[in-house]
Amino acid sequence: MSDAHSLIAALERNISSAVLGKPEPIQLTLVALLAEGHILVEDVPGVGKTSLAKSIARSINCDFKRLQFTPDMLPSDILGSSVYLPNLGDFEFRRGPIFTHVLLADEINRTTPRTQSALLEAMSEGQVSIEGQTHQLEAPFFVLATQNPFEYEGTYPLPENQLDRFMLCVELGYPARDVERAVLTQHRSGEPVDKLQPVISLEQLRGLQQQAREVRVDDSINDYLLDIVAATRSHEQLQLGVSTRGALTLYRACQSLALILGRNFVVPDDVKRLAVPVLAHRVVCRGVLREGQRQRAQLAIRQILGKIPVPA
Template sequence: MTSDSAALIQSLEENIGRVLLGKEEVIRLAVVALLAEGHVLIEDAPGVGKTSLAKAIAHSFNCQFSRLQCTPDMLPSDILGSSIFLPNKGEFEFRAGPIFTNVLLADEINRTTPRTQSALLEAMMEHQVSVDGKTYPLSKPFFVLATQNPFEFEGTYPLPENQLDRFLLCTEIGYPSREAERRVFTSHRSGEPVEKLNSVLSTEQLSGLQQQVREVKVDESISDYILDLIEATRKSRELSLGVSTRGALTMYRAVQSLALVEGRDFAIPDDVKRLASPVFAHRVICSGVIRESQRNRARIIIQQMIDTIPVPN
């Protein structure tokens, strides 16, 4: 890792931190997902900074930003776009939807129907959109930050496990500390601080950092440690669904990304420990636990596995 790369990552985190005060770990996880070319799902109450986080990321590398307020009547074409017939030309013209952007905030994704959810998540996975038999590539870089309110269940369509598996990690922001909230008062006196952010890196520099992630060394012992943890989720009596192969590859890439963000060109066991809960908890199903308390129980079970599985030297 070069000093230039370290400086760029530090600048990116500091820039986002000017908007999302006192949430260093949340910012780091978001940056890890961004550099690993993954997507983030945030489960939290309204008004804790989810939109500000997405906007701050977009402003930090001077790119296109779109926001979707998901609703039950939203159609796939409202996201992907549609072909419009032009009578004067006698032909159809494709009008791109809001998904053709660099950073997409899908707010309250569990409020829209499974059909629309699938259209969005397929685009996230394939990095392309198919409309009327034609395929359109999405912009690069492409980063989705989706949100859902875990405390509201009426009129929602919870994401099924195969769609949750598309997100690199799932986390929450939480309420700020008293001191951080006091600083929020000051920073908002003259308007939204996110609108005053300057970009600190270009899309080309971001793409370069994403390529460096793939070059981070992961020792065979670290790979075995990841596989031991995944095998434990599949054999656990407390889980009816363990981590998928996609989840295993996602963890591998996330570990590489965290190592780079931490200033290393090699992964260590602590990277796996730190990422286990945000990368795995939304991918498993707990036995005999109601859906509303799935995530918290999954985090506890995964932490117990981390505490018992031998750590490589």
């Protein structure tokens, strides 16, 4: 456990050296990484979403691809396509950028729902199906997606089934004034992210992911977690509650957070801390207006947390 904690601490320090004043989003991103999930970073442009994603990728000694999503992007631009070779008289499959370990999907909601859906199978099953052939992705496969608020021009709201594939949804927010001053100073000599070196190998990452799965979860914690999930399905402000997949996702996220904090067991505070970032983007509020959907969902989850008894 001590070796795992030291590796995770080194990873956090490396990322924090380039992404200043964001300890909570950094830790939540590591929760998704170690739990073999994916993360969606949502906020206004220019607050460090891409820097966070690039810092994570550069801190791991693995394959990394970045995709800038645009309205004219096609599924084949992500997955790849078959190319006819006249000299051989046959087709050859050319792999797309999705065949990597860490994929930065930048501004994912600037492309059409058809192209967004190209990621679904890869994110949920670690494989892609193209022209009747199934191609496995090498583990670990981790998607760090960024999106601008849907109210911004040129954005397409992510459908519920796409959102459900993300383990956590994180917001960065504007930095404090002293942090923003430090950012100005730090960028005098170039981009700090470009100077980062890997601090963890692919094999070490796989080992940490396996240790996260072995973290103990007591039956009382399971019941507490399921009580929260069940309450989302009957809450008066929610039209759609959390699915069983959402419950399992919260379970695995709590295991990962416990490992990051140096424990081999989950406590109720892990569930309380992760409930909003894991569950809020999986529920649908009543009403036709999409404005304020995420804020209303977060409020509903917090109300539920305030009512469900915490196990001793």
